[in-house]
Amino acid sequence: xxxxxxxxxxxxxxxxxxxxxxxxxxxxxxxxxxxxxxxxxxxxxxxxxxxxxxxxxxxxxxxxxxxxxxxxxxxxxxxxxxxxxxxxxxxxxxxxxxxxxxxxxxxxxxxxxxxxxxxxxxxxxxxxxxxxxxxxxxxxxxxxxxxxxxxxxxxxxxxxxxxxxxxxxxxxxxxxxxxxxxxxxxxxxxxxxxxxxxxxxxxxxxxxxxxxxxxxxxxxxxxxxxxxxxxxxxxxxxxxxxxxxxxxxxxxxxxxxxxxxxxxxxxxxxxxxxxxxxxxxxxxxxxxxxxxxxxxxxxxxxxxxxxxxxxxxxxxxxxxxxxxxxxxxxxxxxxxxxxxxxxxxxxxxxxxxxxxxxxxxxxxxxxxxxxxxxxxxxxxxxxxxxxxxxxxxxxxxxxxxxxxxxxxxxxxxxxxx
Numbered sequence: 001x002x003x004x005x006x007x008x009x010x011x012x013x014x015x016x017x018x019x020x021x022x023x024x025x026x027x028x029x030x031x032x033x034x035x036x037x038x039x040x041x042x043x044x045x046x047x048x049x050x051x052x053x054x055x056x057x058x059x060x061x062x063x064x065x066x067x068x069x070x071x072x073x074x075x076x077x078x079x080x081x082x083x084x085x086x087x088x089x090x091x092x093x094x095x096x097x098x099x100x101x102x103x104x105x106x107x108x109x110x111x112x113x114x115x116x117x118x119x120x121x122x123x124x125x126x127x128x129x130x131x132x133x134x135x136x137x138x139x140x141x142x143x144x145x146x147x148x149x150x151x152x153x154x155x156x157x158x159x160x161x162x163x164x165x166x167x168x169x170x171x172x173x174x175x176x177x178x179x180x181x182x183x184x185x186x187x188x189x190x191x192x193x194x195x196x197x198x199x200x201x202x203x204x205x206x207x208x209x210x211x212x213x214x215x216x217x218x219x220x221x222x223x224x225x226x227x228x229x230x231x232x233x234x235x236x237x238x239x240x241x242x243x244x245x246x247x248x249x250x251x252x253x254x255x256x257x258x259x260x261x262x263x264x265x266x267x268x269x270x271x272x273x274x275x276x277x278x279x280x281x282x283x284x285x286x287x288x289x290x291x292x293x294x295x296x297x298x299x300x301x302x303x304x305x306x307x308x309x310x311x312x313x314x315x316x317x318x319x320x321x322x323x324x325x326x327x328x329x330x331x332x333x334x335x336x337x338x339x340x341x342x343x344x345x346x347x348x349x350x351x352x353x354x355x356x357x358x359x360x361x362x363x364x365x366x367x368x369x370x371x372x373x374x375x376x377x378x379x380x381x382x383x384x385x386x387x388x389x390x391x392x393x394x395x396x397x398x399x400x401x402x403x404x405x406x407x408x409x410x411x412x413x414x415x416x417x
Contacts (some may be wrong), residue, residue, distance in 0.1 A: 083178070
């Protein structure tokens with residue numbers, strides 16, 4: 001069914017990654033960077049060119065669109081979702097995508113910074129991509145495959161469906177979000193307007209992966225209040241909030257409870273930002289675990305470490321603030337087993353072996369699931385995300401497009417009376 005189809009995902013992707021959409025975790029606006037709307041505008045125009053008449057961007061930078069049903073019987077409305085922003089962990093400005101055709105397994109030296117070398121020995125999945133066409137950046141930026149690969153694949157799937165009306169499907173809602181990388185991706189989604197019953201994010205990694213479980217996540221902030229005085233007359237008086245903050249971070253375990261020492265289903269407490277002056281300092285943490293109840297244990301540990309340090313310095317004060325971010329979507333998806341089952345079947349129909357996996361992270365689907373839209377995560381091919389060595393296989397992207405098309409067909413088939 002795809003033998004005579006010219007996929008557009010890679011071409012679209014190469015264009016999208018050149019649009020800087022880096023989000024900003026320190027911003028107080030939404031979206032956190034206005035430039036994310038530049039890509040949203042491009043996507044709206046392309047959808048309208050495909051005949052999707054209701055495609056639009058709202059005031060928050062979300063893109064909404066509908067591929068109308070082409071059958072007369074009722075089919076659950078499905079949402080396909082990807083995020084437009086890229087991580088601030090690595091620059092997304094001036095991305096130069098490069099296609100390495102028919103990858104032969106050798107090291108890929110990125111031309112704009114030859115110290116950046118993509119080696120199969122360091123990236124085992126790359127060994128499986130020999131013969132594929134690999135897209136990288138040029139060495140000075142990330143690529144943006146997370147998640148513009150997903151955006152491009154959804155756009156290509158829409159293109160396929162609009163040019164192949166013989167493929168039967170129900171109504172499909174398209175949602176492209178800003179600010180996913182800073183945990184705010186679905187903050188202002190209008191669920192009534194979206195009007196979908198089930199959803200899928202395209203934000204996964206290796207070919208065939210299907211993720212129905214994420215971390216549960218909180219943000220934690222420790223605020224330390226010290227005592228400031230002139231350093232020349234500070235003996236016995238000055239209490240440096242900066243030093244207390246550093247001592248708290250240093251008190252964290254060196255061999256456990258951190259991203260660099262955990263794997264599989266192990267959770268962690270991770271300091272991601274520290275700022276301050278003598279009088280006041282703040283430490284921002286992310287707290288993660290697959291078991292939601294364990295978040296409270298990790299946060300109690302943080303409280304304990306803070307209290308121990310602060311108690312040693314008379315006059316100092318410490319406060320721990322906790323903000324809920326998202327919860328393990330499996331708690332919701334287990335109530336709707338068909339949602340993941342249909343995705344698994346779609347992957348198989350695309351000629352790929354499904355890989356059921358858990359995400360050591362989160363997606364927009366984590367929060368959408370708890371907002372009433374059960375939403376597992378499907379592969380895109382994006383790998384080594386948030387780094388200058390990020391890459392994606394064009395062939396993986398095409399298989400993701402096939403999977404999406406099969407998926408909407410399966411929902412239509414299963415709904416026939």
